[in-house]
Amino acid sequence: MKILKPRFVSPELKLLRFLHSRMGFPIDDLRRFENLEKGFKGEQQFDIWSEDILIDGLILNDLLFEVNNTVFQIDSVLISQGTLFQFEVKNYEGDYYLEGDKWFTLSGSTIRNPLHQLERSETMLKQLLQNNGYNMHIESYLIFINPNFHLYNAPINPSIIFPTQLTRFMDKLNRTPSKLNGGHSKLAETLVSKQTFQSPYKRLPNYDYNRLEKGICCPHCRTFVDVTLKCKCGFEEAPSAAILRSIEEFRWLFPDEKITTNRIYEWCKGNKSIRTIRRILANNFEYEGYGKPGHYIVPIEFNRAVR
Ligand SMILES: [Zn+2]
Numbered sequence: 001m002k003i004l005k006p007r008f009v010s011p012e013l014k015l016l017r018f019l020h021s022r023m024g025f026p027i028d029d030l031r032r033f034e035n036l037e038k039g040f041k042g043e044q045q046f047d048i049w050s051e052d053i054l055i056d057g058l059i060l061n062d063l064l065f066e067v068n069n070t071v072f073q074i075d076s077v078l079i080s081q082g083t084l085f086q087f088e089v090k091n092y093e094g095d096y097y098l099e100g101d102k103w104f105t106l107s108g109s110t111i112r113n114p115l116h117q118l119e120r121s122e123t124m125l126k127q128l129l130q131n132n133g134y135n136m137h138i139e140s141y142l143i144f145i146n147p148n149f150h151l152y153n154a155p156i157n158p159s160i161i162f163p164t165q166l167t168r169f170m171d172k173l174n175r176t177p178s179k180l181n182g183g184h185s186k187l188a189e190t191l192v193s194k195q196t197f198q199s200p201y202k203r204l205p206n207y208d209y210n211r212l213e214k215g216i217c218c219p220h221c222r223t224f225v226d227v228t229l230k231c232k233c234g235f236e237e238a239p240s241a242a243i244l245r246s247i248e249e250f251r252w253l254f255p256d257e258k259i260t261t262n263r264i265y266e267w268c269k270g271n272k273s274i275r276t277i278r279r280i281l282a283n284n285f286e287y288e289g290y291g292k293p294g295h296y297i298v299p300i301e302f303n304r305a306v307r
């Protein structure tokens with residue numbers, strides 16, 4: 001098995017993480033942020049689990065498509081010789097129950113039926129493949145990755161893989177006969193190239209520079225560090241790494257703002273001297289406009305360490 005498209009933190013989750021350390025969220029945004037964070041953790045668990053897939057196959061993660069003016073997202077796809085497996089990963093935790101085809105948490109709140117979501121994306125994926133001249137057999141699975149999930153009144157449905165079935169499901173996958181050829185790589189490339197883009201800024205809570213808390217955040221626990229750059233969680237980093245991360249956060253949150261020494265000094269709340277900030281900016285970025293209103297040219301994806 002080869003991972004052709006690895007999974008990263010989505011731009012939206014990344015932005016929400018940056019913001020959440022620096023401002024309070026309205027309840028709806030907070031819930032959304034927590035759900036995205038939880039979903040991502042589940043997907044990471046799935047990625048660890050899927051390392052045991054041994055067949056000749058290609059894995060593509062986090063695919064976003066638009067078919068018939070509808071945008072849909074697929075957590076993971078496994079291309080094998082004769083079948084394209086689609087996986088929707090759910091990190092539900094605790095007790096849930098079913099009444100007819102309605103899903104509830106034990107406290108009685110309804111959730112969207114994840115099977116409908118799975119069927120919908122299978123239909124769209126089939127359509128997308130057909131539009132591009134492929135007629136591949138698709139199998140879709142809803143993977144409940146969290147061992148602390150339980151569903152009362154669970155139906156007998158081979159598309160649902162409960163935590164206790166994951167090992168057997170892996171055995172089944174690994175018995176799939178598969179020998180890939182150039183056509184499969186072509187299919188994978190087509191899927192990657194047919195992706196759509198959605199702005200990560202559309203659904204963020206409202207924020208403005210003046211009201212955000214300034215300072216340098218620890219990349220692990222997201223609390224602010226002091227001038228020593230030693231976090232309470234034990235994380236420690238060099239000034240240049242901490243400043244570059246902070247520049248990246250600023251760049252993501254304010255893509256239209258110019259990056260200047262003073263701005264970054266203020267953004268880091270004076271945790272490092274203005275001289276240090278100027279040196280780090282000058283060492284890493286090109287300067288445009290000599291004289292007073294100059295600024296540094298900072299590409300948005302310059303820091304691969306921020307994921
Ligand atoms: Zn920390």
